[in-house]
Amino acid sequence: MGKRIAILTSGGDAPGMNAAISAIVRKGLDCGHEMFVVYDGFLGLVNGDIKQVDRKFVSGIINKGGTVIRTARYPEFADVRVQKKAVKVLEENKIDVLIGIGGDGTYHGLLGLHNCGAKVIGLPGTIDNDIATSDETIGFNTALNTICDALEKLKDTSSSHCRCAVVEVMGRYCADLSIYAAIAESAECLVCYDHIMPDEELFERIRKVKERKSHCLVVVSENLLDINELANKIEEATGFEAKPEVLGRLQRGGDPCPQDRILAARLGCYSIDLINQGVSGVVVGTKGTEVAATGIKEGFELPRTDRTSYFEIADVLGK
Numbered sequence: 001m002g003k004r005i006a007i008l009t010s011g012g013d014a015p016g017m018n019a020a021i022s023a024i025v026r027k028g029l030d031c032g033h034e035m036f037v038v039y040d041g042f043l044g045l046v047n048g049d050i051k052q053v054d055r056k057f058v059s060g061i062i063n064k065g066g067t068v069i070r071t072a073r074y075p076e077f078a079d080v081r082v083q084k085k086a087v088k089v090l091e092e093n094k095i096d097v098l099i100g101i102g103g104d105g106t107y108h109g110l111l112g113l114h115n116c117g118a119k120v121i122g123l124p125g126t127i128d129n130d131i132a133t134s135d136e137t138i139g140f141n142t143a144l145n146t147i148c149d150a151l152e153k154l155k156d157t158s159s160s161h162c163r164c165a166v167v168e169v170m171g172r173y174c175a176d177l178s179i180y181a182a183i184a185e186s187a188e189c190l191v192c193y194d195h196i197m198p199d200e201e202l203f204e205r206i207r208k209v210k211e212r213k214s215h216c217l218v219v220v221s222e223n224l225l226d227i228n229e230l231a232n233k234i235e236e237a238t239g240f241e242a243k244p245e246v247l248g249r250l251q252r253g254g255d256p257c258p259q260d261r262i263l264a265a266r267l268g269c270y271s272i273d274l275i276n277q278g279v280s281g282v283v284v285g286t287k288g289t290e291v292a293a294t295g296i297k298e299g300f301e302l303p304r305t306d307r308t309s310y311f312e313i314a315d316v317l318g319k
């Protein structure tokens, strides 16, 4: 029998969220379900901002950045009383399953709803790649492309001026965007979680770079240190004119790359397959070449992928 399935996006938007919405709605309709969207994430859910949608609603959005159903940061949703209010809204609207697309905060919200008795499924939609239950998250590859493009532009100008570019990259508390970008661009230095170079070692490395190059790229993970201060210290210690750059939220924008669209489509369709089999209370992701589901609670206990070998590669390429 057809079910009533609702979708929301929550937390920071990620390129590919629309592709996921499109796949879920199309596959859901194909399987005879009634499909709904919730605007503005958990905030909209609590306010009952729910709308039934058809194929027309998702037409032409697979390649669009952002999220057409909008998103929100809503820390109040950590409160179980607010979660119970949301469950009541789901019941009033006769929603059988809620699919949430987002990152760590979204998964905590879904876990709260699951604990209150609601049927939920989570899809990893975040540029940060910080979800242990999926090898890759929707949006990560697009953001990586955006960052690499920005770093190449900064290289052009810093080598023309004999400058050192000290660039802060997003990722919340996960270093993946920084590590991948540093490798892809052969950055001379990488400063990130689990790989914090002592100041003197960093300065010595930059001094050596200065002897043979007219530019130096230092990639730094956000939430780690003040890059203005770091740039000042580099300039003082090495004599290399250093300019701090925060790439900021432009890293979240732009049309999703084909890889993210495909990932979103696979995980979106898989979530409906699971609902058809009566499965909920899980988060979906990729493991190698396969899609896989993990219990939402168990997912929080898994460690993230160890990147030690990546640090070694970044180190060799930057020399």
Ligand code: F6P
Binding pocket: 011, 012, 073, 103, 126, 127, 128, 170, 171, 172, 222, 249, 252
């Ligand atoms: O989770 C995605 C992300 O872009 C993080 O990389 C970053 O730390 C955070 O969101 C910023 O969020 P906001 O735009 O709400 O300040």
